[in-house]
Amino acid sequence: MKKILFPLIAVFVLFSAATAQKKQDAVLKVLAIGNSFSADAVENYLFDLAKAGGKKILIGNMYIGGAPLSLHVKNADSNKAAYSYRKIYSNGEKKTTKNFRLEQAIKDEQWDYISLQQASPLSGQYEVIQKSLPALIAYVKSLAPQAKLIYHQTWAYQQNSTHAGFANYNKDQQNMYQQITGVAKKLNKTKDFAFIIPAGTAIQNGRTSSIGDHFTRDGYHLQLGYGRFTAACTWYEKLFNTDVRKNAYQPDSISATEARIAKEAAHKAAKKPFKVSQVRL
Numbered sequence: 001m002k003k004i005l006f007p008l009i010a011v012f013v014l015f016s017a018a019t020a021q022k023k024q025d026a027v028l029k030v031l032a033i034g035n036s037f038s039a040d041a042v043e044n045y046l047f048d049l050a051k052a053g054g055k056k057i058l059i060g061n062m063y064i065g066g067a068p069l070s071l072h073v074k075n076a077d078s079n080k081a082a083y084s085y086r087k088i089y090s091n092g093e094k095k096t097t098k099n100f101r102l103e104q105a106i107k108d109e110q111w112d113y114i115s116l117q118q119a120s121p122l123s124g125q126y127e128v129i130q131k132s133l134p135a136l137i138a139y140v141k142s143l144a145p146q147a148k149l150i151y152h153q154t155w156a157y158q159q160n161s162t163h164a165g166f167a168n169y170n171k172d173q174q175n176m177y178q179q180i181t182g183v184a185k186k187l188n189k190t191k192d193f194a195f196i197i198p199a200g201t202a203i204q205n206g207r208t209s210s211i212g213d214h215f216t217r218d219g220y221h222l223q224l225g226y227g228r229f230t231a232a233c234t235w236y237e238k239l240f241n242t243d244v245r246k247n248a249y250q251p252d253s254i255s256a257t258e259a260r261i262a263k264e265a266a267h268k269a270a271k272k273p274f275k276v277s278q279v280r281l
Contacts, residue, residue, distance in 0.1 A: 027090045028239060031060040031105060031147075032115040033140070035067040037154045039086070040222040041199055042115075045232035045251055047088050052249035055240055059088040062105050068119035069132035076102050076139045106143040113239065114140055115197065117152035120220060121165025123200075124179025126186060137192055148194040150238075153184040153273070155203035155231075161219030173213070177204050181274045188273075195238060198273035202234040203227070205265035209279040211258065225251055226258040233266035243267060257281060 028050075032038040038061050050057040063084045064071065075082050085100035085108075106114070116136060122128050137149060156176035157166050169176035177200065184196050203215050203222070215227045222228045229251055237244040245267050250259035261281045268277035 027056040027058050028113075029058045029060075029109045029111045030113045030115065030239065031062070031109070031111045032117075032152065033062045033072055033102065033105075033136075034115065034117045034152065035063060035119060036065050036221060037120055038115065038117060038152060039063055040228050041152065041197075041231035041235055043086055043088070044224075044228045045249075046235050047092060048251075049232060049236040049244065049247055049249050050240070051092070053236070053240065053242065053247050056090045057088075057239075058090045058109065060105060060109065060111075061086040062100070062102060066119055068122055069116070069129060069136055072102065072116075073132045073135045073139070076136065079103055102139075103143060106140060111144055111147040113150050113194070114144060114147045115150045115152050116140070117154055118183075120154055120157070121163070121168055123154045124169060124176055124183055126183045129183060149192055150195055150197055151184065151187050151193045152197045153180060153200045155200040155215070155222075156180060158216045158219045159213050161216070163220045166219075177201075177276075185274050196273055197235055197238050198269040199231040199234045201273050201276065202230050202266045202269035204276050205268050205279050206230050206261055208276065209261045209265065209281050211261055225254040226262050229254060229259065230262040230265050233263050234269055237266055237270045244270075 032042050042059050043061055046059060047057060063086055064082060079101055081099040081101050083100040083102065085097045085105050087095050118129050140149065156173045157163055159173045169179060180200050187193055188196050206215055207213050211226065215223055215230065217223045222231060233244045245263045250256065261279055264279050264281060268279065
């Protein structure tokens with residue numbers, strides 16, 4: 001019996017080691033179909049966080065500035081080469097290809113996750129979103145049935161923002177945030193999305209900290225350092241289901257306190273995606 005048992009144990013150990021190595025070598029592949037808000041969130045610090053956490057990631061972003069869901073649907077229907085395809089490979093190499101089609105990007109990799117989002121002026125308007133979102137979901141699923149869909153919950157504008165779309169929310173940040181959150185809550189209850197990326201709640205959490213309402217660079221796009229880092233931390237925690245506060249990475253351009261605020265804001269958003277949590281830093 002012992003002679004039989006020892007080889008079986010050895011095989012089990014080797015199999016377990018091979019499985020663990022395969023997981024370690026696996027590259028998480030994420031594609032965002034968005035605009036400048038997806039660029040703010042995934043193109044800058046997400047790769048660095050993954051690398052520091054010992055994880056491998058490949059990031060794609062299909063970019064058109066200000067693009068709403070309706071434009072993505074229109075481009076899908078016409079197969080229009082309208083996108084700037086920004087790609088960050090698992091070795092950190094970055095490549096941008098102009099005049100790219102949605103179909104090309106969706107078929108370019110075996111994506112694990114594909115993210116969808118609405119343009120910021122319309123991000124809190126559920127009825128408008130529902131006019132285009134089902135068609136885009138169907139299109140993506142037809143081309144990438146293996147991919148899980150996720151929804152990028154974007155952020156409310158800075159209170160003094162001059163963006164014309166702020167009028168949709170009576171130029172009130174809390175009103176805009178609550179409407180964005182309301183949309184995310186409804187979408188979270190459907191079976192269409194694996195989960196919500198609560199970047200909007202993370203930014204709102206960060207605004208309760210000593211940084212205050214200074215998370216954007218122009219009233220709506222994220223501040224280049226701690227602003228973008230907060231969004232990237234939220235994506236990291238949700239994609240890898242791990243506490244971003246335990247990740248040692250921080251951009252050189254921000255202070256240790258700003259990095260702690262960003263990570264705390266993101267972590268609390270991941271725990272409570274539809275409610276503002278105080279960040280006491």
